[in-house]
Amino acid sequence: xxxxxxxxxxxxxxxxxxxxxxxxxxxxxxxxxxxxxxxxxxxxxxxxxxxxxxxxxxxxxxxxxxxxxxxxxxxxxxxxxxxxxxxxxxxxxxxxxxxxxxxxxxxxxxxxxxxxxxxxxxxxxxxxxxxxxxxxxxxxxxxxxxxxxx
Numbered sequence: 595x596x597x598x599x600x601x602x603x604x605x606x607x608x609x610x611x612x613x614x615x616x617x618x619x620x621x622x623x624x625x626x627x628x629x630x631x632x633x634x635x636x637x638x639x640x641x642x643x644x645x646x647x648x649x650x651x652x653x654x655x656x657x658x659x660x661x662x663x664x665x666x667x668x669x670x671x672x673x674x675x676x677x678x679x680x681x682x683x684x685x686x687x688x689x690x691x692x693x694x695x696x697x698x699x700x701x702x703x704x705x706x707x708x709x710x711x712x713x714x715x716x717x718x719x720x721x722x723x724x725x726x727x728x729x730x731x732x733x734x735x736x737x738x739x740x741x742x743x744x
Contacts, residue, residue, distance in 0.1 A: 596627040596638070606635060611670040611684075623647070623673045625658045629665055653679060656701050656729040663733055674698075680716070683725070697737075698722040701729060714740050 598604055598613065598620040607613050612630055613620035622630070628643035630636040647654035661671045664683065672695075674680035683697040698717040702709070705726060717724035718740065728734040 596622045596624060596636075596643070598622070598636075603636075610635065614672075625654060625661055625673065626671075628658055629662055632662070651679075653701055656703075657681065659729055660699070660701055660727050660733055671699075678716075680713075681727075682722075695720075695722055697725045699725045699727055699735075701727045703729060710738070714738065 598607060599618075604613075604615075604620045607620050607622070607630070608615070610630070612626060612635075613622040615621075624643045624647035627636055627638060628640045628647070631638040631640045631643060644655055644658055647658070651657065657673075660681065664671050668686050670684040672682045672684075674682060679700055679702075681699040681701070682695040683699050684694075685696040698713075698720060700713050705713075710726075713724055713726075724738045726736045726738060728736070
């Protein structure tokens with residue numbers, strides 16, 4: 595986690611929908627900080643932040659590419675609370691705190707039936723829509739839902 599205590603920088607990050615406010619400071623994940631380092635908001639090295647994230651998560655670089663792709667299109671993206679292979683996506687135009695997470699996004703190059711059902715269950719319990727991201731130069735997104743015919 596990256597902790598920002600500078601008041602001016604915290605205000606700038608807040609205006610961009612970045613980070614989480616905790617006890618008078620802003621906390622960002624390494625991947626979120628890497629994006630803001632790349633666009634010149636934070637004075638960090640993007641590659642070092644991504645490498646730090648890769649120590650904890652083998653999919654970190656792919657997650658970063660998805661975060662960057664969606665952020666460039668106006669979406670606010672956050673890591674999952676439990677560090678799982680999910681990202682939380684907010685509806686376009688809303689900031690965290692103003693609205694709830696809209697999608698639970700799982701990044702997968704391949705996905706088997708068991709993983710898909712596990713992801714659907716998790717999204718259902720959280721009352722979110724499940725979206726699978728297929729990483730590529732231009733990622734593809736598949737929204738998946740479940741229907742019960744009872």
